[in-house]
Amino acid sequence: MTTSPIPTNEQPDEQPRDAAFWSGQVSGLKVSNVPSGALNLNVDGKLVNGPLQGFGQMWQKTYRITLNGAPLSAKEVIRVWKEHFPDFWPAGNRFFGPLTGIAPGEVALLNLSMPGGIALSTGVLVLYADEESFTLMTPQGHVFAGLITFSTF
Amino acid sequence: MPQASVAMNTRRVNPTTSIIDIQGDVSAFAEQVLMSAYNEASTPTTRTIILNFSGLEYMNSSGIGLIVTLLIRVNRQKQRLLAFGLSEHYHHIFELTRLNDAIKIYDSESAALAAA
Numbered sequence: 001m002t003t004s005p006i007p008t009n010e011q012p013d014e015q016p017r018d019a020a021f022w023s024g025q026v027s028g029l030k031v032s033n034v035p036s037g038a039l040n041l042n043v044d045g046k047l048v049n050g051p052l053q054g055f056g057q058m059w060q061k062t063y064r065i066t067l068n069g070a071p072l073s074a075k076e077v078i079r080v081w082k083e084h085f086p087d088f089w090p091a092g093n094r095f096f097g098p099l100t101g102i103a104p105g106e107v108a109l110l111n112l113s114m115p116g117g118i119a120l121s122t123g124v125l126v127l128y129a130d131e132e133s134f135t136l137m138t139p140q141g142h143v144f145a146g147l148i149t150f151s152t153f
Numbered sequence: 154m155p156q157a158s159v160a161m162n163t164r165r166v167n168p169t170t171s172i173i174d175i176q177g178d179v180s181a182f183a184e185q186v187l188m189s190a191y192n193e194a195s196t197p198t199t200r201t202i203i204l205n206f207s208g209l210e211y212m213n214s215s216g217i218g219l220i221v222t223l224l225i226r227v228n229r230q231k232q233r234l235l236a237f238g239l240s241e242h243y244h245h246i247f248e249l250t251r252l253n254d255a256i257k258i259y260d261s262e263s264a265a266l267a268a269a
Contacts, residue, residue, distance in 0.1 A: 016242055017211045025249060050251040051221055060222060127250065128214035135214035137250070147250075149214055151181070 021130040023105040029125060029139050031107050038096040038109045041121035046139035048125050054145030074152035075131045081150055082134060104129050108136075112143075157182040158211075161190035168198040170269040172262070176208035179216035187219055188226075195230060201269040202227055205262065207238030217250050224255055237265040 028045040051058055067077070081088075082102040086095045092113035098106035104126055112120040120143065127137040133151035138144060159177035166172055171194035179187070194202055204220075227234045237259040239247065247253045259265040 016209075016240070018213055019242055021213065022246060023249060025245060048249075048251070050254075052224070052255045053251055058225065060218070130213065133213065133215065147214065147218060149218065151215060 018130070021104055021128055023125060023127050023137075026105070026125060029107050029123065031109060031123065033099060035096040035099075035109070038094070039111050039119070039121040040109055042141040043107065043109060043121075043123035043139060046123075046141060048127075048137045048139055049142070049145035050137065051146040077152045078132055078134070078150070081152075082129070098126075102126050102129055102134050110142075157184075157186050159183045159186050161186050163190050163193040165194070165196070165199075166266060166269075168196070169200040170203065170266065171195070171199055171201075172203045172205055174205040174208060176210075178211040179209060179219060180211070180213050181215035181219065183216065184219055184222075187223060191223060191226065195227075195232065199230075199232060201233045201235060203262075203265045203269065204234065204236045204256075205238045206236060206240075206243060209238070209240070209243060212243060212246065214250075217246070217252065220252060220256070224252075233269075235259060235265045235268060237262055 026048060028047060029043050030045070031040055031043055034040045072080075085102060086097055089095050094111045096109040096111070098108060100106060106126045107123055108126070109121070109123045112122070114120050122142045123139055124136040124142070125139065126134060127147065128135040132153065133149055135147055135149040137147050157178070159175065159179060161176070162174040164172045164174065173190045173194050191202065224234050234256050236247075236256050239258055244258060247256065247258060257268065259268060
């Protein structure tokens with residue numbers, strides 16, 4: 001699914017620098033092209049949930065890794081991270097990214113192995129993506145309600 | 154760590170209401186500036202914190218996360234968080250991220266103060 005840019009009455013040259021990096025308005029998620037092998041359940045028509053729409057204890061967790069001596073710029077790290085994102089998932093869990101890659105407004109499917117042998121099918125919306133970060137937002141029915149951001153500097 | 158490209162000014166309008174004027178970029182690097190502004194805005198009698206976004210020039214998703222963090226701190230102090238000055242673009246961002254479920258948005262400073 002690709003959403004159109006957020007409609008605005010602002011002139012193009014008045015648009016903030018971040019305008020192109022955000023997903024467009026989403027009234028309900030839709031997966032247009034289901035990748036081969038992916039289970040597409042619990043995504044179509046779902047609304048996105050931020051951390052404020054969840055229940056229970058709210059957590060903010062930050063994981064930092066320093067890449068000492070790595071001959072890559074911050075932007076290159078994010079580029080590789082986006083391109084190979086499905087490859088970094090734990091065994092038994094699959095991220096089916098959109099054909100156009102991780103880009104604002106795209107919807108990815110997740111097929112997850114849960115305890116007890118249960119398979120969970122859900123997805124994520126690419127809420128935001130620029131050259132140095134990308135953020136996924138969870139839909140109703142996901143294991144948690146919130147945002148997850150991958151970034152470099 | 155890159156420097157924050159943001160400045161925030163705190164105004165204590167009355168014993169129960171403070172305004173934080175935001176000028177520049179709100180990203181993860183603005184955390185210290187924002188939390189310092191909140192510490193200055195929040196007094197034992199403060200009940201409402203109003204964010205003035207009319208000077209906002211850029212916000213990424215980490216900036217949204219920062220606003221959520223601020224909201225949690227505000228709520229823990231039994232305070233409310235309101236906002237005004239959002240451009241149409243950033244108003245849509247608040248709707249997209251569903252931040253508007255918890256932070257009421259007003260068209261003007263006077264409207265926000267009237268609601269405080």
